[in-house]
């Protein structure tokens with residue numbers, strides 16, 4: 001194919017618009033008065049194109065087919081089951097997409113006056129009230145754009161409250177099953193991290209907590225249910241122990257899908273908790289966002305909320321900026337409003353009974369998988385699970401097959417791999433979260449695929465170790481791929 005220049009397609013502005021038309025079209029080259037620089041004199045010789053050959057030239061249908069084909073290589077919750085533990089990959093109802101695109105919401109500029117923005121302010125205020133009701137706490141900020149940022153905001157409020165009391169504390173206590181963002185947020189807040197070793201039952205060891213909880217501990221940071229999918233049944237005693245010694249209890253609420261309408265953080269003695277709207281409240285996520293990690297707090301922590309806070313007086317909403325004890329802003333205005341709208345739509349369309357049923361289905365689904373796979377995969381911890389279950393590769397190791405191999409073999413069988421090698425305390429963890437979205441038929445298909453992998457691991461382990469064979473790309477050297485990526489179009493080779 002001939003390059004553009006040989007086909008007479010090079011042009012100047014004058015040729016398109018006619019000389020002197022620049023003013024009318026608004027398209028003109030700047031009259032800078034600076035001498036033109038010859039590119040040959042400034043660019044490195046190796047970077048200067050000598051010929052135009054090899055420059056791809058494609059028709060519109062070819063381009064459309066290329067990108068459509070690439071989009072079909074993607075895996076998503078819309079194409080098949082996505083059992084990524086701890087990530088709660090629920091169905092994203094289309095009503096959430098429809099309302100988050102309503103003109104009145106997306107057309108609003110954040111600098112418009114409160115008077116102009118009453119609808120959006122009411123929506124965010126209502127959502128905040130519902131979230132507080134769901135987790136049993138008093139006040140909320142919707143600003144943080146992710147769970148991790150929520151943790152940071154929450155711990156900053158704890159620090160501000162301690163400062164106000166005239167106390168400086170230096171560390172945060174974290175169970176060894178905690179998500180990696182927990183120690184990271186603690187460190188970002190200037191706290192040292194002390195790890196609490198979990199008991200043999202996978203829960204917080206209260207004796208260990210009693211031993212480590214001293215006057216230097218600002219907060220205990222727990223996840224409930226924890227990342228093994230086990231409910232922390234000792235949470236009320238744990239919270240009492242922490243409060244008696246002047247600390248706060250932070251709850252990582254990423255696993256709230258297991259508790260909707262059933263149990264509330266506030267009733268467990270929690271002072272501050274973040275919620276991952278992009279997990280529990282059905283918003284598209286993966287690939288890095290956008291998300292929303294609202295933080296709910298007790299009355300005691302309310303003065304420290306980030307600004308602005310939305311307040312209501314007699315049905316009129318306004319943004320309050322003048323809050324002297326506030327920890328400041330974490331995101332412009334109220335965070336990712338589109339995500340807040342989707343979460344509000346999910347809550348309203350489900351209703352209180354619907355949310356409670358969603359939790360029941362999520363928990364039953366996880367226990368069904370756990371019960372049907374327990375003869376085929378080793379279970380790390382014995383208590384019954386909540387909304388996710390954790391297996392390991394212990395039985396498959398005998399045949400040289402690892403968790404990574406099992407995850408790759410699932411790709412060949414049409415499923416997204418589960419979360420693997422997390423939580424760290426379950427060696428070779430395979431963490432499966434089906435969510436409430438999956439039907440019994442889909443769960444059975446997934447279970448059959450997992451059983452097929454377990455059986456093939458015994459009879460033909462090489463085929464599992466070389467998987468995937470049916471995907472666009474085969475097994476990658478993940479270290480080399482991360483260190484030395486080949487950023488090339490899949491079609492050009």
Ligand SMILES: *Cc1c(COP(=O)(O)O)cnc(C)c1O
Nearest residue numbers: 086146147148179181252254291
């Ligand atoms: C997802 C998750 C987080 C972090 O949330 P992001 O929104 O990804 O920042 C924290 N803790 C747990 C247990 C999680 O599953």
